[in-house]
Amino acid sequence: MKSEVPFTISAPDIAPTGYFYNGYCMQSTATYVYLAALAVVADSRDVPDNEVPPAVTLKYGACYTADYASPGDPITAELRLLDGRGVLGGIDARDPSPEDCRDAARRADIPNVITLEQIRTDSVLHKDRGICAETADGTVVFLWINQAHEIPGTQGLRTYSMIATQWKPATQGTQPPG
Numbered sequence: 001m002k003s004e005v006p007f008t009i010s011a012p013d014i015a016p017t018g019y020f021y022n023g024y025c026m027q028s029t030a031t032y033v034y035l036a037a038l039a040v041v042a043d044s045r046d047v048p049d050n051e052v053p054p055a056v057t058l059k060y061g062a063c064y065t066a067d068y069a070s071p072g073d074p075i076t077a078e079l080r081l082l083d084g085r086g087v088l089g090g091i092d093a094r095d096p097s098p099e100d101c102r103d104a105a106r107r108a109d110i111p112n113v114i115t116l117e118q119i120r121t122d123s124v125l126h127k128d129r130g131i132c133a134e135t136a137d138g139t140v141v142f143l144w145i146n147q148a149h150e151i152p153g154t155q156g157l158r159t160y161s162m163i164a165t166q167w168k169p170a171t172q173g174t175q176p177p178g
Contacts, residue, residue, distance in 0.1 A: 025063030
């Protein structure tokens with residue numbers, strides 16, 4: 001078990017040449033979250049989902065909706081749970097047991113795609129919110145959001161400062177659903 005690990009999911013930079021095409025932000029960067037390793041890689045090149053390393057659980061990307069855009073033009077952004085890589089659920093408890101967190105994750109009441117509007121309005125992720133995740137390998141992760149910082153110049157994107165607790169599977173009871 002790893003407990004009380006500082007964890008930050010950084011808002012992606014909006015590259016001046018980046019634009020949305022074919023399901024991802026071309027010529028742009030993304031933040032990749034590896035929940036099983038409790039690691040985040042920010043400012044990495046955005047790629048189609050089939051090229052994202054299999055250990056990545058979440059992807060946070062943003063770019064302009066059209067090429068040849070200027071600052072202030074419309075953007076698209078999302079923080080997304082990648083297909084087949086886990087489940088996410090909310091929890092009110094500040095110090096849940098591994099079983100309670102696993103059960104909350106399996107309720108899957110946090111959408112797989114958190115949209116730009118949901119990010120801007122803090123309607124899904126916000127200060128003092130607990131999130132439980134179960135990754136495809138059965139790792140259970142609890143994230144407590146201490147701060148949701150709006151980043152200037154990003155049209156409302158947030159960086160999330162959190163504390164993480166992680167439990168690795170040790171018995172059949174912690175394995176992901178079949």
